[in-house]
Amino acid sequence: xxxxxxxxxILTMDEEKTTYPDGYILIEGSDIxxxxxxxxxxxxxxxxxxxxxxxxxxxxxxxxTHTHIGMIPFRSLGDDYPDRLRRxxxxxxxxxxxxxxxxxxxxxxxxxxxxxxxxxxxxMYYFEDAVAKATDEMGSRAILGETVIDFPxxxxxxxxxxxxxxxxxxxxxxxxxxxxxxxxxxxTNTNSPEKLKExxxxxxxxxxxxxxxxAEMDYEMAYFQEQNNLTPVGFLADIGILSERLVAxxxxxxxxxxxxxLKKYNVKVAHCIGANTKSAKGVARVADLLKSEIPVGLGxxxxxxxxxxxxxxxxxxxANFHKTNLKDRxxxxxxxxxxRATMGGAKVLGLEDKVGSLEIGKKADIVLxxxxxxxxxxxFDPYAAxxxxxxxxxVQDVFINGQRKVKQKQLNQENLKDLRRNLSEQMAAFATSAxxxx
Amino acid sequence: xxxxxxxxxILTMDEEKTTYPDGYILIEGSDIxxxxxxxxxxxxxxxxxxxxxxxxxxxxxxxxTHTHIGMIPFRSLGDDYPDRLRRxxxxxxxxxxxxxxxxxxxxxxxxxxxxxxxxxxxxMYYFEDAVAKATDEMGSRAILGETVIDFPxxxxxxxxxxxxxxxxxxxxxxxxxxxxxxxxxxxTNTNSPEKLKExxxxxxxxxxxxxxxxAEMDYEMAYFQEQNNLTPVGFLADIGILSERLVAxxxxxxxxxxxxxLKKYNVKVAHCIGANTKSAKGVARVADLLKSEIPVGLGxxxxxxxxxxxxxxxxxxxANFHKTNLKDRxxxxxxxxxxRATMGGAKVLGLEDKVGSLEIGKKADIVLxxxxxxxxxxxFDPYAAxxxxxxxxxVQDVFINGQRKVKQKQLNQENLKDLRRNLSEQMAAFATSAxxxx
Numbered sequence: 001x002x003x004x005x006x007x008x009x010i011l012t013m014d015e016e017k018t019t020y021p022d023g024y025i026l027i028e029g030s031d032i033x034x035x036x037x038x039x040x041x042x043x044x045x046x047x048x049x050x051x052x053x054x055x056x057x058x059x060x061x062x063x064x065t066h067t068h069i070g071m072i073p074f075r076s077l078g079d080d081y082p083d084r085l086r087r088x089x090x091x092x093x094x095x096x097x098x099x100x101x102x103x104x105x106x107x108x109x110x111x112x113x114x115x116x117x118x119x120x121x122x123x124m125y126y127f128e129d130a131v132a133k134a135t136d137e138m139g140s141r142a143i144l145g146e147t148v149i150d151f152p153x154x155x156x157x158x159x160x161x162x163x164x165x166x167x168x169x170x171x172x173x174x175x176x177x178x179x180x181x182x183x184x185x186x187x188t189n190t191n192s193p194e195k196l197k198e199x200x201x202x203x204x205x206x207x208x209x210x211x212x213x214x215a216e217m218d219y220e221m222a223y224f225q226e227q228n229n230l231t232p233v234g235f236l237a238d239i240g241i242l243s244e245r246l247v248a249x250x251x252x253x254x255x256x257x258x259x260x261x262l263k264k265y266n267v268k269v270a271h272c273i274g275a276n277t278k279s280a281k282g283v284a285r286v287a288d289l290l291k292s293e294i295p296v297g298l299g300x301x302x303x304x305x306x307x308x309x310x311x312x313x314x315x316x317x318x319a320n321f322h323k324t325n326l327k328d329r330x331x332x333x334x335x336x337x338x339x340r341a342t343m344g345g346a347k348v349l350g351l352e353d354k355v356g357s358l359e360i361g362k363k364a365d366i367v368l369x370x371x372x373x374x375x376x377x378x379x380f381d382p383y384a385a386x387x388x389x390x391x392x393x394x395v396q397d398v399f400i401n402g403q404r405k406v407k408q409k410q411l412n413q414e415n416l417k418d419l420r421r422n423l424s425e426q427m428a429a430f431a432t433s434a435x436x437x438x
Numbered sequence: 439x440x441x442x443x444x445x446x447x448i449l450t451m452d453e454e455k456t457t458y459p460d461g462y463i464l465i466e467g468s469d470i471x472x473x474x475x476x477x478x479x480x481x482x483x484x485x486x487x488x489x490x491x492x493x494x495x496x497x498x499x500x501x502x503t504h505t506h507i508g509m510i511p512f513r514s515l516g517d518d519y520p521d522r523l524r525r526x527x528x529x530x531x532x533x534x535x536x537x538x539x540x541x542x543x544x545x546x547x548x549x550x551x552x553x554x555x556x557x558x559x560x561x562m563y564y565f566e567d568a569v570a571k572a573t574d575e576m577g578s579r580a581i582l583g584e585t586v587i588d589f590p591x592x593x594x595x596x597x598x599x600x601x602x603x604x605x606x607x608x609x610x611x612x613x614x615x616x617x618x619x620x621x622x623x624x625x626t627n628t629n630s631p632e633k634l635k636e637x638x639x640x641x642x643x644x645x646x647x648x649x650x651x652x653a654e655m656d657y658e659m660a661y662f663q664e665q666n667n668l669t670p671v672g673f674l675a676d677i678g679i680l681s682e683r684l685v686a687x688x689x690x691x692x693x694x695x696x697x698x699x700l701k702k703y704n705v706k707v708a709h710c711i712g713a714n715t716k717s718a719k720g721v722a723r724v725a726d727l728l729k730s731e732i733p734v735g736l737g738x739x740x741x742x743x744x745x746x747x748x749x750x751x752x753x754x755x756x757a758n759f760h761k762t763n764l765k766d767r768x769x770x771x772x773x774x775x776x777x778r779a780t781m782g783g784a785k786v787l788g789l790e791d792k793v794g795s796l797e798i799g800k801k802a803d804i805v806l807x808x809x810x811x812x813x814x815x816x817x818f819d820p821y822a823a824x825x826x827x828x829x830x831x832x833v834q835d836v837f838i839n840g841q842r843k844v845k846q847k848q849l850n851q852e853n854l855k856d857l858r859r860n861l862s863e864q865m866a867a868f869a870t871s872a873x874x875x876x
Contacts, residue, residue: 075815076822080771112812277758278826280767307826308813313754320715320755321762329718333518374550375746375830377513377858378865380872384514388716388745392813393831420815427816434818 001048001402003027006038008053008368009382013060013342013357017335019382025058027364030402035358053368056396057382059338060357061119061141061365062311063345066211066249066270066299069109069134070102070125072423073430074304078438079278088437089304093126096430097154102127104423106134109309111411111419114140116310116392117367119400122247122270122299122349124184124211126155126162129169132179138414139403141365143349144173145184145211148199150191160195163202170206178401180208187213188232189220193239200241209245209350211270215258216250216281233258242267247348249299251289252282259285259292268295268348271340273317274308275301283321287331297345310392311341319387334383368397439486441465441842443835444476446491446806447820451498451780451795455773457820463496465802468840473796491806494834495820497776498795499557499579499803500749501783504649504687504708504737507547507572508540508563510861511868512742516876517716526875527742531564534868535592540565542861544572547747549849549857552578554748554830555805557838560685560708560737560787562622562649564593564600567607570617576852577841579803581787582611583622583649586637588629598633601640608644616839618646625651626670627658631677638679647683647788649708653696654688654719671696680705685786687737689727690720697723697730706733706786709778711755712746713739721759725769735783748830749779757825772821806835 010023026034148162242265346356398406448461464472566584586600680703784794836844
């Protein structure tokens, strides 16, 4: 199986930011086997399928470094309530989240990401085995972490049941081509130090990633301050669980010393600008993190928090928030923001050898963004068009691991109506209970 | 001619925020003649055309209170340069902007707004007569102001030539059904006090609106501070040109006293959150303006500044920036943000008796937003879906003054490819010169 995509404006996002304004990509099996200028396309290339890109922008599949794909049912529910987490999220999860609901929500959310050009994601939620099944069926690339928290929840009858769950879940999915299992302690202050250490040992034992909400909440900051005059990052360092395995989500509130510590232990950061600012939590110090050479990727957070799962929304919010906070319109030029959504995310997830850029030998995770829609003209700078003008609906074709997942803005191997109907059916009890709480 | 739209979720945006979750709207001629619950639809209604809305969200046409639609050619050109205005915008306008280019850019931009559900806009630019011709042909509702500035520019050979231009332009378009001519001094510091007063007298004489960039630029603030220890708003009050006729665009930098003055003179504010934050200029004090009962609408600014002409982008940025700045996730709940994009804008433009809400007797400026796309499920709160999840591509049907302008996401009376080709042809010299400056 081979696919030749021709007549495209390629942004490789490689180290040198090589572009081929009139280029081609050859996919063989799951890999990119050739890429370059159209004029250099070998005459004898034979491909099973040839796609005329019609001057679409070709970019690496985008990488969503933090989400909760089981949470589609919560979208648009009580967005503007002050304590939404404790009024809606925790109780509804306990009462109404089921394995089947997580599975169907997962499939729907993956469809949404594929349609938006997100080819890899890192998830943390409950029933992660069902999420993995959904991911496997949809054929996206993912790191999936089972959540561990200090109370009984939807998929366990005891506090910290996620640890037992993960002991089954991780070995089961260890050798999957596209899926990497992981462990996901919920947050710094919703696990005891002992259980955080146990989660870290589990990750170490299986050599898998660990992800956690870090320095996100005001009350989290206050808690560690009062407890022992520490920051959450300082606390994690103190208990000895910081490592290059850790993807720390949010990291909104960081001191200079915190940044120093994150760098020292090679921790990676998933930056969720949309969710963080919609909930008025603040803006993480991304410029300072990058100055310290700490990998930073973009995350949408769950569909209940950020309300979209696409990285176009995140790129636009990233640009406007960071330029404004730095009081510098020239800060983070568009190419650097596209880098956050691609290679930046790959480095956060430790997948930079496989994805994040379009280069020979890398996996064929490729997005074509059409330029026919009214918002995509003129294009003096394709990076600027992607960051400042484009939206998820401009995504035209998406390949993951060489498979065409989106064809002319439609799912190629699944039916969106079916996915929605299945999810909707599973949501009946959830919706009834949710409306009572409004 | 009458059109019945049925099976729609209507957000009227009237004073009481009345909704009809399963509703109908009857359009007769240019007006809304009936609206209500489907169960109350009179049996004997006869309509020339019947549209099944299939549970789309129906909302008032959105109102863009500040833009420069002649500037499509500048989009994605040098976005991240520090002094973009003087490096690209002013010189390229002088060198390459022509009446024909403004006209074709205008038509394209109006198409883009219609496709995004913007049915009314306020423009300020050059060759405004060509912009009016474009608006008339496209059938959008608009207030169009010819720019006055203290140097010769593309449509005049002398400084302040816009005043002479306006003396022709205003009476020519005074009695148009959809278009209101206006005068638009460029900014507080790019006109002499005498010429500002002359522009205000012209607006007064013809009883038309006046619009201007106010308190937008750091150097504008510094100039008035140094000159006479004043703010731009204080200066405008001093020279006596503040009135309810004035739509002040941006108003990023306001003192408490400025807000007091704006209220005293019934000035209205066009808030351009996207353009202001992309260029790192800051966030206007909208909560304080509204507390003082000063009308505030949303504006995209020109396609070169904000890069999109849709208000979905503005609503999302509005939510995240103002919630974050106020440190309150419950501030500006979604319904209030939809109000900014509709009735809020209508009040800014003095068109609240005609548009801004869906009510019997008002003009039939109506937008249907489909809920079939992947990002539009579930919907517990339609306002939240519009603000936090939707994008311009979700707009399905648009009516302006009773005319169907967008049908199933396509222009109904124009061909987008033709509009783009025409603009592209006119842009040849512009594009060549633009690329030389990069």
